[in-house]
Amino acid sequence: MTRVLILGANGQLARNTTRYFLEHSDAQLRLYLRRASRLANPDPRRVDIVEGDVLDQSTLQAAMRGQDVVYANLAGSMAQQATSSVAAMHATGLRRLIFISSMGIYGEVPGEPYRSVLDPYRDSAAIIEASDLDYTILRPGWLTRDEAVDYRITQKSEPFRGRDVSLNSLSDLIAKLALTPGLQVRSSLGVSRG
Numbered sequence: 001m002t003r004v005l006i007l008g009a010n011g012q013l014a015r016n017t018t019r020y021f022l023e024h025s026d027a028q029l030r031l032y033l034r035r036a037s038r039l040a041n042p043d044p045r046r047v048d049i050v051e052g053d054v055l056d057q058s059t060l061q062a063a064m065r066g067q068d069v070v071y072a073n074l075a076g077s078m079a080q081q082a083t084s085s086v087a088a089m090h091a092t093g094l095r096r097l098i099f100i101s102s103m104g105i106y107g108e109v110p111g112e113p114y115r116s117v118l119d120p121y122r123d124s125a126a127i128i129e130a131s132d133l134d135y136t137i138l139r140p141g142w143l144t145r146d147e148a149v150d151y152r153i154t155q156k157s158e159p160f161r162g163r164d165v166s167l168n169s170l171s172d173l174i175a176k177l178a179l180t181p182g183l184q185v186r187s188s189l190g191v192s193r194g
């Protein structure tokens with residue numbers, strides 16, 4: 001049974017993926033977020049909740065102990081958060097990281113020039129790619145609430161295809177990545193509706 005630490009657990013995609021893990025796997029989840037009182041525990045037998053900021057090394061390292069996989073669902077100061085996450089994983093001996101980024105960070109979307117609003121996503125991805133961790137970076141298109149699981153993957157060397165992707169599609173992929181050893185390790189994947 002895999003233990004998954006979810007960083008930024010009150011995020012829209014993180015909440016959807018928490019539900020998805022609970023419904024589709026036997027994974028144990030640790031939800032890490034600021035102001036934890038915002039989140040009710042959806043299943044106390046399988047979920048525990050830790051209050052903390054990803055930039056707080058000691059709290060983050062304590063939360064990582066005993067976990068198998070880190071799934072980072074962050075926003076804002078992404079480069080600092082990536083640096084902090086990589087450092088805490090090194091300190092605690094964790095290797096598997098799934099990190100949510102955005103489409104467009106390599107200028108890989110046909111017809112769309114790179115925009116500086118993506119700098120935090122590009123810079124955090126570069127920090128993770130420079131690490132020795134078993135990472136998978138996901139670059140989703142626009143998130144939709146469409147229920148369907150329907151997505152295609154493009155590798156870093158390929159142009160991004162499509163525009164949007166459902167939350168459920170991403171949650172399905174995140175769960176597969178977390179629970180399948182070696183799947184798409186050291187990859188940066190574009191994810192969009194097929």
Ligand SMILES: NC(=O)c1ccc[n+]([C@@H]2O[C@H](COP(=O)([O-])OP(=O)(O)OC[C@H]3O[C@@H](n4cnc5c(N)ncnc54)[C@H](OP(=O)(O)O)[C@@H]3O)[C@@H](O)[C@H]2O)c1
Nearest residue numbers: 008010011012013014034053054074075102140141142143
């Ligand atoms: N919406 C789209 O169409 C789209 C498309 C592609 C990519 N993305 C990106 O995909 C990522 C996930 O999406 P989402 O909708 O789940 O984002 P979200 O709802 O904005 O969630 C991001 C979470 O990161 C947390 N966070 C930020 N700084 C933190 C810190 N220092 N310590 C702990 N937690 C911190 C926030 O916590 P607080 O609640 O405490 O602020 C928030 O809950 C985001 O980066 C988003 O920009 C979105």
